[in-house]
Amino acid sequence: MVDIATRVWNHKWKIDPIVRSLIDTDFYKLLMCQSVFRNRPDTRVTFSLINRTKSIRLAELVDEGELREQLDHIRSLRLTRGESTWLRGNTFYGKRQMFTPAFMEWFENLSLPPYHLEKKDGQYELTFEGTWPEVMLWEIPALAVIMELRSRAVLRDMGKFELQVLYARAMTKLWEKVEALKPVEGLRLADFGTRRRHSYLWQDWCVQAMMEGLGESFIGTSNCRIAMHRDIEAIGTNAHELPMVYAALAEGDEALRQAPYDVLADWHEEHDGNLRIILPDTYGTKGFLEGAPDWLAGWTGIRVDSGDPAVGAETAINWWKSRGEDPSEKLIIFSDGLDVEKIKELHGQFSDRVRVSFGWGTMLTNDFKGLVAKDALVPFSLVCKAVAADGRPTVKLSDNPNKAMGPAEEIARYKRVFDVGDQTAMKVTV
Amino acid sequence: MVDIATRVWNHKWKIDPIVRSLIDTDFYKLLMCQSVFRNRPDTRVTFSLINRTKSIRLAELVDEGELREQLDHIRSLRLTRGESTWLRGNTFYGKRQMFTPAFMEWFENLSLPPYHLEKKDGQYELTFEGTWPEVMLWEIPALAVIMELRSRAVLRDMGKFELQVLYARAMTKLWEKVEALKPVEGLRLADFGTRRRHSYLWQDWCVQAMMEGLGESFIGTSNCRIAMHRDIEAIGTNAHELPMVYAALAEGDEALRQAPYDVLADWHEEHDGNLRIILPDTYGTKGFLEGAPDWLAGWTGIRVDSGDPAVGAETAINWWKSRGEDPSEKLIIFSDGLDVEKIKELHGQFSDRVRVSFGWGTMLTNDFKGLVAKDALVPFSLVCKAVAADGRPTVKLSDNPNKAMGPAEEIARYKRVFDVGDQTAMKVTV
Numbered sequence: 001m002v003d004i005a006t007r008v009w010n011h012k013w014k015i016d017p018i019v020r021s022l023i024d025t026d027f028y029k030l031l032m033c034q035s036v037f038r039n040r041p042d043t044r045v046t047f048s049l050i051n052r053t054k055s056i057r058l059a060e061l062v063d064e065g066e067l068r069e070q071l072d073h074i075r076s077l078r079l080t081r082g083e084s085t086w087l088r089g090n091t092f093y094g095k096r097q098m099f100t101p102a103f104m105e106w107f108e109n110l111s112l113p114p115y116h117l118e119k120k121d122g123q124y125e126l127t128f129e130g131t132w133p134e135v136m137l138w139e140i141p142a143l144a145v146i147m148e149l150r151s152r153a154v155l156r157d158m159g160k161f162e163l164q165v166l167y168a169r170a171m172t173k174l175w176e177k178v179e180a181l182k183p184v185e186g187l188r189l190a191d192f193g194t195r196r197r198h199s200y201l202w203q204d205w206c207v208q209a210m211m212e213g214l215g216e217s218f219i220g221t222s223n224c225r226i227a228m229h230r231d232i233e234a235i236g237t238n239a240h241e242l243p244m245v246y247a248a249l250a251e252g253d254e255a256l257r258q259a260p261y262d263v264l265a266d267w268h269e270e271h272d273g274n275l276r277i278i279l280p281d282t283y284g285t286k287g288f289l290e291g292a293p294d295w296l297a298g299w300t301g302i303r304v305d306s307g308d309p310a311v312g313a314e315t316a317i318n319w320w321k322s323r324g325e326d327p328s329e330k331l332i333i334f335s336d337g338l339d340v341e342k343i344k345e346l347h348g349q350f351s352d353r354v355r356v357s358f359g360w361g362t363m364l365t366n367d368f369k370g371l372v373a374k375d376a377l378v379p380f381s382l383v384c385k386a387v388a389a390d391g392r393p394t395v396k397l398s399d400n401p402n403k404a405m406g407p408a409e410e411i412a413r414y415k416r417v418f419d420v421g422d423q424t425a426m427k428v429t430v
Numbered sequence: 431m432v433d434i435a436t437r438v439w440n441h442k443w444k445i446d447p448i449v450r451s452l453i454d455t456d457f458y459k460l461l462m463c464q465s466v467f468r469n470r471p472d473t474r475v476t477f478s479l480i481n482r483t484k485s486i487r488l489a490e491l492v493d494e495g496e497l498r499e500q501l502d503h504i505r506s507l508r509l510t511r512g513e514s515t516w517l518r519g520n521t522f523y524g525k526r527q528m529f530t531p532a533f534m535e536w537f538e539n540l541s542l543p544p545y546h547l548e549k550k551d552g553q554y555e556l557t558f559e560g561t562w563p564e565v566m567l568w569e570i571p572a573l574a575v576i577m578e579l580r581s582r583a584v585l586r587d588m589g590k591f592e593l594q595v596l597y598a599r600a601m602t603k604l605w606e607k608v609e610a611l612k613p614v615e616g617l618r619l620a621d622f623g624t625r626r627r628h629s630y631l632w633q634d635w636c637v638q639a640m641m642e643g644l645g646e647s648f649i650g651t652s653n654c655r656i657a658m659h660r661d662i663e664a665i666g667t668n669a670h671e672l673p674m675v676y677a678a679l680a681e682g683d684e685a686l687r688q689a690p691y692d693v694l695a696d697w698h699e700e701h702d703g704n705l706r707i708i709l710p711d712t713y714g715t716k717g718f719l720e721g722a723p724d725w726l727a728g729w730t731g732i733r734v735d736s737g738d739p740a741v742g743a744e745t746a747i748n749w750w751k752s753r754g755e756d757p758s759e760k761l762i763i764f765s766d767g768l769d770v771e772k773i774k775e776l777h778g779q780f781s782d783r784v785r786v787s788f789g790w791g792t793m794l795t796n797d798f799k800g801l802v803a804k805d806a807l808v809p810f811s812l813v814c815k816a817v818a819a820d821g822r823p824t825v826k827l828s829d830n831p832n833k834a835m836g837p838a839e840e841i842a843r844y845k846r847v848f849d850v851g852d853q854t855a856m857k858v859t860v
Contacts, residue, residue, distance in 0.1 A: 003433040161642040165605035168598035175595040212591040 015066070017073045018148045018200060022110070023083045023224035025140040026194050028236030030087070030224065031275070034103045035242070037133045039266050045135050045245060046388040049126040049142055050405075052428060053380035057122035062149040064119065070145045071115050071126075074138075079108050086228045093274050112138055132389070136241060139384040143195040146382060147366065151198050154376045169371050170198075174206055174364075178213035180340045184347055188357035189214065190235040191221035192335055193365030196382065196430060203365045207232070210364075219357065235359070237277040237303070238267060241386045244282060244396055248389040253417045260288060264296060276300045277333060281399045283418035285312055289319040297323035301331030301355070307399025308424065309334050309342070313350050327354045335359035337430065339367075362430035379430045400426045445496070447503045448578045448630060452540070453513045453654035455570040456624050458666030460517070460654065461705070464533045465672070467563045469696050475565050475675060476818040479556040479572055480835075482858060483810035487552035492579040494549065500575045501545050501556075504568075509538050516658045523704050542568055562819070566671060569814040573625040576812060577796065581628050584806045599801050600628075604636055604794075608643035610770045614777055618787040619644065620665040621651035622765055623795025626812065626860060633795045637662070640794075649787065665789070667707040667733070668697060671816045674712060674826055678819040683847045690718060694726060707763060708732045711829045713848040715742055719749040727753035731761030731785070737829025738854065739764050739772070743780050757784045765789035767860065769797075792860035809860045830856045 023030075036043075051058055079087075084104060092098040099107075113130035115138070124146070128138040155163060181187060191210065197203040207226050210218040220233030227234035247259040260282060268276070276299035280288040285307065297320060304312035313334075317327045332354050334346050343358050350356050368377035385405060386394050395406030395414045401423045404411055414420075453460075466473070481488055509517075514534060522528040529537075543560035545568070554576070558568040585593060611617060621640065627633040637656050640648040650663030657664035677689040690712060698706070706729035710718040715737065727750060734742035743764075747757045761784065764776055768790050780786050798807035815835060816824050825836030825844045831853045834841055844850075 003436075006433075159642045161605070161639045165601050165639070168601035168605070171595050171598035172602055175591070175598070209591045209595070212589045 015069045015073060018070050018145050019074050019077070019141040020200075021083060021225045022077050022079050022107075022112075022137070023087070023228065024144070024194075024200065025137065025224060026192075026222040026236055027092070027224050027227070027234040028222065028239055029137060029140055030099070030107075031236065031271075032238055032242060033107075033133050033136055034099055035238075035266060035270055036136065037103050037106060038100075038270070040132055040245070040249075043132040043245065043249065044130065044390055045132045045386050047128045047135050047138055047142075047384055048387040049124065049146065049382070049384045051123055051380065051382050053382070054123070056150070056380045058146065058150065059119045059122050059124050061153045062124070062146065063153075064117070064124075067124070067145070067149060068117065070149065071117070071142070074141050074145070075112050075114070078111060083225075083228070084108055087224075090228075090234075092234055095273075106133070110134065110137070112141075115142075126384075127387075132245065136386070139241075140195050142384050143382055144197060144200070147196055148199045151368075151377065154372060158372075166368075166371055167202075170202070170368055171205070171209070173367060173371070174209060175213065177340045177364075177367075178209060181217070181343065182214060184217070184344060186351055187214070187217040187343075187347060188219050188355075189217055189343070190219050190233075190357065190359050191223065191226075191364060192235075192359035192361040194221075194223045195384075196362040196379065197365035198368060198377070204229070206365050222359070237271075237275050238263075238279060240279065240282045240305075240396055240398075242267075243279075244394040245386050245389040247283070247414070248386075248392045248394040253413075256414070256417050257291070261291075261293060261296070264299075268295065268299075274300050274331070277331070278302045279305060280316075281306045281312070281397075283395075283397045283414055284420040284423075285315055285399050286421075287419045289315065292319075294323060297325050301333060303333040303335055303359075305336045305398070306403055307426065309336060309346055310349060312399065313346070313354070317354060329355070331355040331357065333357050333359055335361065337363075339363040366430075381428050381430055397423075399423060400428065402426065402428050445499045445503060448500050448575050449504050449507070449571040450630075451513060451655045452507050452509050452537075452542075452567070453517070453658065454574070454624075454630065454656075455567065455654060456622075456652040456666055457522070457654050457657070457664040458652065458669055459567060459570055460529070460537075461666065461701075462668055462672060463537075463563050463566055464529055465668075465696060465700055466566065467533050467536060468530075468700070470562055470675070470679075473562040473675060473679065474560065474820055475562045475816050477558045477565050477568055477572075477814055478817045479554065479576065479812070479814045481553055481810065481812050483812070484553070486580075486810045488576065488580065489549040489552050489554050491583045492554070492576065493583075494547070494554075497554065497575070497579060498547065500579065501547070501572070504571050504575070505542050505544070508541060513655075513658070514538055517654075520658075520664075522664055525703075536563070540564065540567070542571075545572075556814075557817075562675065566816070569671075570625050572814050573812055574627060574630070577626055578629045581798075581807065584802060588802075596798075596801055597632075600632070600798055601635070601639070603797060603801070604639060605643065607770045607794075607797075608639060611647070611773065612644060614647070614774060616781055617644070617647040617773075617777060618649050618785075619647055619773070620649050620663075620787065620789050621653065621656075621794055622666075622789035622791040624651075624653045625814075626792040626809065627795035628798060628807070634659070636795050652789070667701075667705050668693075668709060670709065670712045670735075670826055670828075672697075673709075674824040675816050675819040677713070677844070678816075678822045678824045683843075686844070686847050687721070691721075691723060691726070694729075698725065698729075704730050704761070706730045707761070709735060710746075711736045711742070711827075713825075713827045713844055714850040714853070715745055715829050716851075717849045719745065722749075724753060727755050731763060733763040733765055733789075735766045735828070736833055737856065739766060739776055740779060742829065743776070743784070747784060759785075761785040761787060763787050763789055765791065767793075769793040796860075811858050811860055827853075829853060830858065832856065832858050 113134045116127045118125045128135045207221050220235040222236045242263040243260040246263050250256040250259045302316040313332050320327045338360050362379050393407050395410045397404050517529050543564050546557045548555045558565045637651050650665040652666045672693040673690040676693050680686040680689045732746040743762050750757045792809050823837050825840045827834050
């Protein structure tokens, strides 16, 4: 039987909204947002969407009107009562009331600020300006909207069964990954694929397939809405935007050198246990760790997000040893450019020396490579980053010079201040 | 939204019926049934289910209670008003009123006769006795029930996503076949896969995928219910059971030799055009054609259903030539052991010399080989055949000695009467 009401209801939508909830975002965004709301609520920032894969000409693929409708729809969203209840009442990382009443009250009244959209050279220039806590919440939904509109554009002319077979192939491909990972003893793996997912429904499917296929080895998802709906752990800690904005705001070189530690000092006050994860690569991992205060060595773990991951992990292990810490009690989270072979390789290499876990992104939730004609769904590298704070440009270096962002003279200054020597360039695919 | 009524309704079923309609059967069964109803309505026959793949121990896989419930459900079925309307009103092979009012009235009042079921040596002995027109309609539903119960038994312990991935893999596999056949110019292909299908829903999916993927090259299905629901052609003409029963009823060797021609003489009166298809292999193609009356050479085509298909096709072409017929106006239907490579090969070999079409069975609707652990869904060879008529055993020889059926002394007699010389044995997989 057709459910008539459902069908009529579906017809009433002017669009098929991609992002339908303010918590269809990464958990670490909300954690960072609360930290920013507490520590830097009035900082004004600009976030900008950047397609690093110039060969994908987004403005030719994706209709501007459709993009505006999707973005306008996101601006109309408010935190629902059930979402608020979940954020207030749920246990995150073993802790009740992770989000303070003051933050929740602010979040309950939030609507996302305006966006600015232009076409240029076959690409979209999409920027968001306003106070940091508001603007930062645009990052994930903006990326998810562009990614899914691109998927829809590519799939538009396909037949019904052709589409079903496409998803059948994608399911088969994912399940083969699940089957390859199932025998890996002691594996701990989370979904970090919200920002570059093929679509919301596909991410939700991937998460459920991992729940069934990997059981205990699948430890949760970064996506709050999916975590809530599927009753699993929401996973994530912090990201580059914190040191990038703190650094941009720093007055002079000495303050700049201190900025990344200031971020973690604030975080240290707010969080403990498994939320104390260092992301050391914003301005070069090596220099960051060498200059780090001793209290940071007491933190639970390090997230390796750029450069050669095995080198990053060895650097972390050696650093803990040099500070008198026992690496076997520490956690290394790998979250850059992962797929099955890399996960198995890193797990084999490090799991008997440190605790290891994986945040699996694009190749989990958007691996449609080879599944459509002309490989039109091949993953590409789209980011949405803070580019300015209180009128000053931000800079990111990372452990891969191909991921560096910011004005050339500022990059040069940061390299000098943070004493970043030679870096090995690695290809950025996603 | 959940449709509550649908959910509650689904709960009310004691079983999930496999065969839900008396026209969930092959079209040629109905054509033959009408012919039998007209010419031999009182002949008493026994049909028997035979699993030629002894390694598949059906009685250990399939629960007897479940099997009885499914068979009892089939006995409870009556032709519905809509089905009757379709059979009475539809155009089959370009002809209106294919089914006579007398036949339709009989069919509208039909319920299938009792069955007899026993377990023996890990197999089911399933037999049907009664008048020919009634009993013959058991063949297809009985096969479909056993095939699908076997599928269900194998899938019983699989997880929800594991199942979804299994069907994703099956869809992908089928679609690859569709894509491989799409470029074949002038291809004409029908679904003949009802009897050995994985399940009803899967056959229905395969048909729809072929409709979308092959367009005009997909000419229809043997399954009446699917033809009706999907608004496509119902395809089929006649089968071995006609000569087998006619032969069993023949008094003496001379009448036996004539029996296969008597069948087609009756058919000649009833049908013309594309329904005049000779199935010559019941007692050896070569002898059948050599002894055939001239009016048979005027028929539209020949179906090649056993032996090496290329040899069968050459035999047919040479026979037409020897009778002064133009092979390029004739139709050869291949319907035995087909898969993509064989279809492409035969099409390439014969389509510029005769009209060619394909009736694709098991490897279309039940190719789950390699898709589950221990290959537990590998196709197997299940048949349901007339084994006796008015108390006498039936015999089938075909062009493959591995497909011969009947008591040894009767097989020997038939070989003598029909002058069947040496035959090449070919492996029977499905």
